[in-house]
Amino acid sequence: MRIDAHQHFWHLEKVAYPWLDPAFGTICRTIEAPELEPLLKEAGIDKTVIVQAMNSYEDTEYMLQVAEEFDWVAAVVGWVPLNIPEIADKKLKQFKQNPYFKGVRHLIHEEKDPDYIIRDSVIEGLRVLASYDLTFDLVAVFPDHLKHAPRLAKEVPNLRIVIDHLAKPPIKDKLMGEWAEQLARAAQFENIFAKVSGLNTAADHDNWSAEDLQPYIDYAKEQFGADRLMFGSDWPVANLAGDYGKVWSETNRAIAAYSEAERDAILGGTAAKFYQIKS
Template identity: 65%
Template structure:
């Protein structure tokens, strides 16, 4: 089964998204399941993982309602207040009983403090997630957050972590270090996974598989296919292409790998990680 392990929906008329504004051009509007469905069919994708777009209960509840209506939404990555571990636990007591609810994310890259996730209270909150067997998506936007992933893996060894978007490597500038070393170091921890997602919006405007190739190859070398998963990052992907382009160019970049490696990256890893 092919899985898109990272996509979003939002409706600014119903839920507040403080980061989203007119400056975001084509994605400053409502995106709902009916628009994505034909793209998934064309790519042969059977399940998706719907990921939070706001640090709010309202966003999570909206996603859970969508998961009830659309069987192809295999999992929801929602939000709880990590700095309020008791409140987070109360929510997880209820949400963890829902088959679609799989994990948590916080928009740490929007926090003024780049070390936000290392606070004692945040670590306590992550330990609550681990106790409920929830996953944690790390918005480890380079250069501020990727270096923290090994610390998180050590402090909460029972928590499954996944680095979103390979931490947004500096593709447009053809940059390499220290991103490459930091990603390889994070991969040394068996509870850390990564998403081959969101790379097109880190590249130049006329990007192709060739631009993504070195970064994907380094990820495969570091994590191996069994800890990597594809994600479209739709509709954010529309800032630099479309769904079909992201899917096709990612597949071109993976063409050199074995059938079993491609099967893992394009579905198997996500199915295991999120228990789809």
């Protein structure tokens, strides 16, 4: 089973997305499932995971509606106010009743406080999340957030955490350094996973290929192993530096030398395990 473990939709008339402004060019518009469907068929993707694009109930409810309508949507990563654990608990109790609701994300990179995720109230909210056997997507944009991953893993050891986009390594500058050190520290915790996603937009938007991505994917596999890595397109954000087809084909080229079992894990098996997706 091939799974795209990280993609988005947004409907500008149903949900407010304050971060999405004209600077984003071609993706600053309503983008919905019918636009993605033929791209999935062309790539041979069986299922996808829709990930929240706004810290709001409206966005979560919109994604759950989409999941009901399209059989290739396997999971939704929504939002609750983790910094208010009592309310998070009530909303998780409600959302958990929906079989598509598999986890939570918060746009922590939009918070002015780079240490937002390790506030006591938020960690308590993550404990509530773990109590429902739900997952947490960590928007760890290097250098501000990745360093907090080990603390979260220690504070909430029964929470399955996935680092989005390999924490946006400095691919364009062809550097590893502190990013690599922080990723290695995070990988020491068995409850932390990582997404091979969003790498094209961390590279030179106009001139990138599998050769640019491969050193970072290889390093992530060294640290996590393929059974804790999962592919995600980050579509439609991916369109800022290419398109769905290029992200899929170049990622496959970057991992072509891996064993069949490793490729199967990264391209679907890990996501199925992490998000509890049935074939």
